[in-house]
Structures are given as structure tokens and as C-alpha cells.
Amino acid sequence: MTIVDTVNATEEAIALDDRYVAHNYSPLPVVAASAEGVWITDVEGRRYLDCLAAYSAVNFGHRNPEIIAVAHAQLDKLTLVSRAFHSDRLGPFCEALAELCGKDMVLPMNSGAEAVESGIKVARKWGTDVKDVPAGQGNIVVARNNFHGRTTTIISFSDDETARRGFGPYTPGFRAVPFGDADALAAAVDENTVAVLLEPIQGEAGIIVPPPDFLPRVRALCTERNVLMIADEIQSGLARTGRTFACDHFGVVPDMYLLGKALGGGVVPLSAVVANRDILGVLHPGEHGSTFGGNPLAAAIGTTVVAMLQRGEFQSRSAELGEQLHRRLHALFGYGVVAVRGMGLWAGVDIDPALGTGKQISRKLAERGVLVKDTHGSTLRFAPPLVITAEEIDWAIDQFADVLADAGPHLTGSPAR
Numbered sequence: 001m002t003i004v005d006t007v008n009a010t011e012e013a014i015a016l017d018d019r020y021v022a023h024n025y026s027p028l029p030v031v032a033a034s035a036e037g038v039w040i041t042d043v044e045g046r047r048y049l050d051c052l053a054a055y056s057a058v059n060f061g062h063r064n065p066e067i068i069a070v071a072h073a074q075l076d077k078l079t080l081v082s083r084a085f086h087s088d089r090l091g092p093f094c095e096a097l098a099e100l101c102g103k104d105m106v107l108p109m110n111s112g113a114e115a116v117e118s119g120i121k122v123a124r125k126w127g128t129d130v131k132d133v134p135a136g137q138g139n140i141v142v143a144r145n146n147f148h149g150r151t152t153t154i155i156s157f158s159d160d161e162t163a164r165r166g167f168g169p170y171t172p173g174f175r176a177v178p179f180g181d182a183d184a185l186a187a188a189v190d191e192n193t194v195a196v197l198l199e200p201i202q203g204e205a206g207i208i209v210p211p212p213d214f215l216p217r218v219r220a221l222c223t224e225r226n227v228l229m230i231a232d233e234i235q236s237g238l239a240r241t242g243r244t245f246a247c248d249h250f251g252v253v254p255d256m257y258l259l260g261k262a263l264g265g266g267v268v269p270l271s272a273v274v275a276n277r278d279i280l281g282v283l284h285p286g287e288h289g290s291t292f293g294g295n296p297l298a299a300a301i302g303t304t305v306v307a308m309l310q311r312g313e314f315q316s317r318s319a320e321l322g323e324q325l326h327r328r329l330h331a332l333f334g335y336g337v338v339a340v341r342g343m344g345l346w347a348g349v350d351i352d353p354a355l356g357t358g359k360q361i362s363r364k365l366a367e368r369g370v371l372v373k374d375t376h377g378s379t380l381r382f383a384p385p386l387v388i389t390a391e392e393i394d395w396a397i398d399q400f401a402d403v404l405a406d407a408g409p410h411l412t413g414s415p416a417r
């Protein structure tokens with residue numbers, strides 16, 4: 001392949017996307033063609049260290065061999081029957097996932113937003129059927145700066161104007177309070193509150209970790225006021241933070257887990273609502289569903305993902321290597337980094353705005369072979385697949401330090417390596 005051909009491969013792919021793909025994203029100019037583990041190779045053969053992991057959907061690495069083997073085997077047997085019939089894969093998956101969560105039952109769905117929508121429906125139905133809230137009067141308390149997905153109901157309680165503007169009318173029944181403020185949350189709860197819906201650590205907001213007593217206080221309040229505590233662990237869960245669930249760090253067990261992303265092993269969309277029978281039992285035939293929800297291919301993959309999580313090795317890797325990631329990032333304070341937040345292999349990094357936007361820094365990092373994603377303004381997120389090695393973390397942070405040094409030559413000296 002000549003150089004001209006290879007340059008065209010990237011430009012052509014991007015031009016095709018520009019013409020035919022709706023412009024609801026603004027991707028970096030990298031065209032992935034293959035991937036393995038933590039490495040993505042583009043159409044020109046350049047390799048990139050993936051420090052985004054598809055927003056945690058690729059926690060176990062690209063094409064994890066254990067997951068791919070199960071997917072291949074299931075592809076050769078049965079892929080889809082819809083829930084009109086049973087399949088021999090769904091029961092074992094739901095049993096394993098319920099056990100991982102310490103709950104009774106699972107409602108399988110596909111995307112994360114669908115799990116959130118489903119959780120909201122279940123909470124409202126529980127409010128009417130069990131808590132005796134007058135029909136149509138139930139309210140749900142959420143956090144400001146939340147991110148739970150992109151459907152019309154979910155954006156109705158978002159405060160991101162880009163996500164909302166022009167998409168009304170909005171779904172009523174939500175009250176937003178500042179994340180981390182247990183007093184404000186308590187004040188927002190009334191007799192018609194059916195649920196509190198929270199990300200235990202806010203991901204898209206910039207990996208915001210709440211004060212240590214926040215989630216325990218929410219838990220206590222929900223128990224006391226007969227309100228469901230719903231933890232959206234779609235991004236924070238399944239080993240990302242060094243524990244199976246981010247809630248585990250705070251010693252808190254919610255009434256309902258919302259799971260997605262990594263549950264599908266980076267292969268298929270698979271999400272779930274997991275709760276006890278007194279909650280999920282409010283659903284009866286015909287009241288909720290999805291053609292692809294719980295399909296045999298996704299269920300087979302999900303069962304393997306749960307078995308991998310039961311072994312604990314990904315949680316340990318994230319905890320141990322996360323310490324290294326955070327130590328290296330903290331050493332960049334004063335060299336362009338102004339804040340670092342997060343847990344395990346999950347870090348939100350605020351850059352001195354004088355050095356550029358998160359998007360600009362991401363582009364420069366991509367040119368050096370490291371893929372990250374900006375969140376807001378000058379915040380970057382590092383969330384590599386949990387199979388990353390210590391050497392690869394060092395290499396990625398070396399590239400980051402060099403990008404910061406190039407962007408801010410006035411910051412003299414060199415950070416600790």
C-alpha cells in the first residue's frame with residue numbers, strides 16, 4: 001500500500017461517515033479497523049492504546065478470548081428466539097447475575113438507557129402497586145449533572161442543555177438535587193417519592209466521587225422513607241472501580257442495580273435491571289419487554305462475563321493498577337493537571353484550561369497513540385480496559401506528560417516518572 005493510499009483510507013472513511021452517518025457525535029479522526037486487548041489498530045495500520053474502553057463497555061479488553069470463544073460457540077447454536085419462547089441460555093444468565101448482585105431477579109434489556117427507562121417504569125409501578133402512591137403521582141429524585149442516557153424521559157431530568165434543547169415536551173415526575181448533598185436529597189423526598197436514582201460515581205460529569213457519607217445516608221433515608229434506592233452502575237460497575245460495584249466502596253447495597261456496557265463483554269448490547277422479587281415482581285406479562293432483551297447470544301456472553309467477575313481478578317487488577325494510574329496522574333499536578341478524581345482504573349483529569357480544551361488535548365494524545373475522551377470543557381477521562389499492564393499505563397501517562405509539556409512550555413521542569 002502506498003502512502004497516498006493509506007492517507008486516503010482514513011480520509012475516505014471519515015468522508016463516508018460525514019455523508020451518511022447522522023452527526024450526533026464528533027469523533028476523533030481515528031478509523032478503527034481491528035483491536036485486541038488494549039490496542040486498537042486503524043485502517044492505516046497505526047496502533048493506539050485504548051484508554052476509553054468504549055465508556056467501560058470493553059472492561060475485559062477488546063475481543064477477550066474467553067468471551068469470544070463463548071460468542072462463537074453460541075453463534076453456531078442459537079442467536080434469537082424473542083421472549084415469545086424460552087431459551088436454554090436466559091435462565092442460567094439471570095441466575096448468575098442475580099447471585100453476583102445478591103438479588104432475586106433480573107430484567108434483561110439491551111442498551112443502558114433501556115435499563116434506566118425500565119428501572120424508572122418498575123419504580124413507578126412499585127409506587128402504585130406496593131407503596132400506594134396515587135397513580136400518576138409518583139416522583140423520582142435524581143442528581144444534578146447526571147448522565148443516564150439519551151431517551152426522551154431520561155433527558156427530561158438532565159441539566160445538560162445540549163442534550164435537552166429542542167427535544168421537549170419533557171416527561172414530568174423528577175426532582176434534581178445537587179450530587180453529594182444528602183440534606184438536599186432528604187428535603188426533596190415526600191410521601192409520593194418512589195425512588196432515588198443516582199450514579200454512585202458520576203461518570204460523564206467528570207468522574208465525580210461523592211463525600212464518603214453520602215451514599216450511606218441516601219441508603220438510610222430510602223429505607224426510612226420507603227423509597228427505592230436505584231444505583232445506575234452502567235458505567236461505574238462490573239470491576240471498573242476496583243470492586244464489583246462502585247456502591248461496594250461505600251458499604252451500600254441499593255434496592256435496584258442498573259447494569260449495562262461491560263455486561264455484554266464488549267461484543268453485544270446487554271443491560272439489566274436487578275432487584276428483589278418484591279420489586280421486579282410488579283411486572284406482569286405484556287407490561288414491559290424488548291424483542292432482543294435477553295437473547296441467547298447476549299445471555300451466553302453475559303453468563304461468561306459474570307463468571308469472570310466472580311473470580312475477582314478484574315476487580316483486583318483495577319484496584320492495584322488504579323493506584324499506579326492515580327499516582328502517575330497526581331505527579332502531573334503543576335505540569336498542566338489541576339485535579340484528578342476517581343477510583344481504580346477510572347480517572348477524571350482536569351487540565352489547566354490555558355493549555356487547551358479536553359478535545360484539543362485528546363487529539364494531541366491520539367497523534368501520540370493514546371485514545372482518551374474529553375467530558376466537559378478541560379476534563380479528560382482515563383478508563384482503559386482492565387487488562388492493561390503496568391508498563392502500558394506508564395507509557396500512556398508518559399505520552400500525556402509530553403502532550404502537556406508541548407501545550408504548556410511555560411510549565412518548566414519535568415514531572416516525576
Ligand SMILES: Cc1ncc(COP(=O)(O)O)c(C=O)c1O
Nearest residue numbers: 111112113147148149203234235
Ligand atoms: C451511568 C450511565 N447510565 C446510562 C448510560 C446509557 O447507556 P447507553 O449508551 O448504553 O444507552 C450511560 C452511558 O454512558 C451511563 O454512563
